[in-house]
Amino acid sequence: MPQHKKMNNLEDLFKDVLMDLYDAEQQVVKALPKMAENAQATELKQSFKEHLEVTRGQITRLDKIFKEMKMPVQGKHCKGMEGLIKEGEEVIQEEMEPGVKDAALIAAAQKVEHYEISGYGTARSFAQALGHTEIARMLDQTANEEGETDKKLSTIAESHINRRAKEERAGR
Ligand SMILES: [Fe+2]
DSSP states (O other): OOSSOOOOSHHHHHHHHHHHHHHHHHHHHHHHHHHHHHOOSHHHHHHHHHHHHHHHHHHHHHHHHHHHTTOOSOOOOOHHHHHHHHHHHHHHHSOOOHHHHHHHHHHHHHHHHHHHHHHHHHHHHHHHHTTOHHHHHHHHHHHHHHHHHHHHHHHHIIIIIHHHHHHTTTTO
16 A cells, blocks of 8 residues: 555655655665765775764755745655665674775765765755745755765775775785
8 A cells, every 4th residue: 555645746756856865865874974084094984973973964055945836844764775884884894804895885985976966956956846946956066065975985985995904914
């Protein structure tokens, strides 16, 4: 049986997407401290901590959007994010050389970012189609922040983490 009432139009679907994003961000807020704790490189630890702050801001932005849409602030369980975070937890639990673990944490985090970029891109398009221009702008801002985080993670990986991971136990 469907858990939610029938969606009749794009506005209904848009609201559903917003609730999904809201829940996804809540899951990210819970996961990031664990990612930071388990990262070895200071730069990576710092980047996870910074993204935690950015994520909190994104949740505040969603709060405003819910208010604007006259919706109760409520999430709807995001199974996609649950799966991605489980993958990250597996990385944390698996035994790996420190450099390898950092490379694996970055890979897991970038999957999360790409998933969010996709979700916010869809939400922004829906907002635009519905004439919610200001909301579309806010969603675009979040999508850009996720994009910046993704790029920063690539830079960290490519500047030294991947090389370090490659050289772990090399020649031993
Ligand atoms: Fe986010």
